[in-house]
Amino acid sequence: MNQSTCEPDFFTKHVGGPAAQVQLKGAKMGLFTGKTGLVMGVANDRSIAWAMSESLFAEGAELAFTHLPSPSSERRVSRLVEAQNPKLVVPCDVQKDEDLERVFKAVEQTYGKLDFLIHSIAFAPPDELKKPYLQTSRAGWHLAMDISAYSLVACSRYATPLMPHGGTIVTVSYFGGEKVMPGYNLMGVCKAALEHSVRYLAWDLGREKNIRVNAISAGPMRTLSSAGVPGFDEMREHAAEKACLNRNVDFKELGNTALYLLSDLSGGMTGEVLHVDCGYSIVGL
Numbered sequence: 461m462n463q464s465t466c467e468p469d470f471f472t473k474h475v476g477g478p479a480a481q482v483q484l485k486g487a488k489m490g491l492f493t494g495k496t497g498l499v500m501g502v503a504n505d506r507s508i509a510w511a512m513s514e515s516l517f518a519e520g521a522e523l524a525f526t527h528l529p530s531p532s533s534e535r536r537v538s539r540l541v542e543a544q545n546p547k548l549v550v551p552c553d554v555q556k557d558e559d560l561e562r563v564f565k566a567v568e569q570t571y572g573k574l575d576f577l578i579h580s581i582a583f584a585p586p587d588e589l590k591k592p593y594l595q596t597s598r599a600g601w602h603l604a605m606d607i608s609a610y611s612l613v614a615c616s617r618y619a620t621p622l623m624p625h626g627g628t629i630v631t632v633s634y635f636g637g638e639k640v641m642p643g644y645n646l647m648g649v650c651k652a653a654l655e656h657s658v659r660y661l662a663w664d665l666g667r668e669k670n671i672r673v674n675a676i677s678a679g680p681m682r683t684l685s686s687a688g689v690p691g692f693d694e695m696r697e698h699a700a701e702k703a704c705l706n707r708n709v710d711f712k713e714l715g716n717t718a719l720y721l722l723s724d725l726s727g728g729m730t731g732e733v734l735h736v737d738c739g740y741s742i743v744g745l
């Protein structure tokens with residue numbers, strides 16, 4: 461093939477031209493080299509946010525982390541991330557505006573900017589999920605919606621000033637936000653609010669700010685959060701049985717999808733909910 465008709469290679473296209481290729485010979489370059497992100501939602505090494513972090517670290521990203529404000533959360537997350545030596549690992553309860561303000565101020569002081577934000581946070585009181593949706597309490601509704609849906613709006617608002625030249629935001633949803641999944645109940649309604657927030661945020665942030673907002677709708681994964689969903693193991697078995705690929709998705713596949721959504725590879729995409737569920741959601745059976 462004539463040289464001039466060749467497709468430019470991956471790094472030339474997405475990392476930055478021939479100079480980047482020259483640098484590649486001496487130093488390790490990745491898709492995210494020089495990019496800084498804040499990861500909200502790592503609880504342990506089974507967290508979806510941790511799978512995303514591992515993929516991002518492998519591509520050279522600089523990551524800051526938040527954890528729930530408790531000594532055990534701090535210990536667990538600090539231990540998990542220490543090999544990567546992140547500059548910032550800070551406590552944050554997304555229900556508290558003062559925590560959000562402090563976290564994003566610390567990001568600004570430490571890095572001066574943010575290229576991307578991962579929001580991988582949800583909570584509903586376990587008792588609320590055990591009863592029929594009809595019996596959802598007002599207090600349970602407010603708490604679950606605040607942590608699982610409103611927090612994306614608040615975090616996006618705080619992140620925006622740190623992304624003056626554009627950026628990307630990714631959150632994590634579940635199919636129970638589109639269809640009834642018995643047992644998922646109140647959390648399904650939170651995911652519906654989260655997914656529609658993705659679309660409204662994509663509109664608000666896309667025009668002048670060039671910030672893209674997308675969601676991954678992940679297949680069922682065994683994590684700390686999913687342990688609180690009644691009948692979760694049966695849901696997982698059923699999903700694997702029905703999915704086009706006849707299996708459940710794995711953590712690495714979710715992590716790598718985050719690479720796509722957070723990088724220029726998905727540059728023309730915003731306001732989307734991308735199903736990473738081995739094709740479960742397209743089957744009507």
Ligand SMILES: NC(=O)c1ccc[n+]([C@@H]2O[C@H](COP(=O)([O-])OP(=O)(O)OC[C@H]3O[C@@H](n4cnc5c(N)ncnc54)[C@H](O)[C@@H]3O)[C@@H](O)[C@H]2O)c1
Nearest residue numbers: 501502503507508553554581582632634680681683684685
């Ligand atoms: N596990 C699954 O099957 C599955 C499937 C689809 C979507 N999701 C979604 O993925 C996201 C991550 O969940 P996961 O499964 O990795 O479980 P996880 O328990 O590892 O992560 C949930 C995170 O939410 C954080 N969190 C809860 N309340 C908070 C608060 N007030 N302030 C700050 N952080 C708070 C927890 O500290 C934890 O880090 C959630 O939005 C969840 O709904 C999970």
